[in-house]
Amino acid sequence: MKAFDWQRMALDKVPVDFLGEVALRSIYTFVLVFIFLKITGRRGVRQMSLFEVLIILTLGSAAGDVAFYDDVPMLPVLVVFISLALLYRLVMWMMSRSEKLEDILEGKPVVVIENGELAWEKLNAENLTEFEFFMELRLRGVEQLGQVRLAIMETNGQVSVYFYPDDQVKKGLTILPKYCNERFKVIPEHDDYACVRCSAVRQMETGDKLICPRCGHPEWSKASRATRIT
Known part of the structure; x- marks a missing residue:
């Protein structure tokens, strides 16, 4: 491997026009994360519980993969986002009915x-x-x-x-x-x-x-x- 190979460092094996696809994938994942945050109704990370931060980190991992890797299809990532949104709603509903579960997932003051x-x-x-x-x-x-x-x-x-x-x-x-x-x-x-x-x-x-x-x-x-x- 040649050191300071600018072609490898900049693009590796992908063609130049893949950069346009990266831009599209990034916008796609941005929209999905934005929609999720609108669903949760949260304004900032400091207002989030540990469970919610964990959800966001999982979303971020999925978003990063689909944005940069050409072999990661976009539709399965959409399924990930939908699944996590449904999980979030389910857990919030369960916590509203179980103080013990809320203490486990949210912690106590x-x-x-x-x-x-x-x-x-x-x-x-x-x-x-x-x-x-x-x-x-x-x-x-x-x-x-x-x-x-x-x-x-x-x-x-x-x-x-x-x-x-x-x-x-x-x-x-x-x-x-x-x-x-x-x-x-x-x-x-x-x-x-x-x-x-x-x-x-x-x-x-x-x-x-x-x-x-x-x-x-x-x-x-x-x-x-x-x-x-x-």
């Missing part, structure tokens, strides 16, 4: 903050680090966890946040990026400090060097008293 404290074990069970989760909260205007009465990770990956009134905000872990938030292994002065992993708040004395009894992490930051600015 998970409480990840309660009374200003992070449920970090549940967060890790969802394969999401606290730092990724904190980014989601910052986008919702949260500066420190004591502002949050309740936060729920929904089945579509979005976070529902319920806030304390300003006069009820607690001291909590600041969730600003690391470079905006000094961390300590040896406590510099008497104050309230929050574990940077699990958000547990403790009053500590100058010179204290404490491993968090809740999660075993050695780093602390000063607990924030900030209220929300709306």
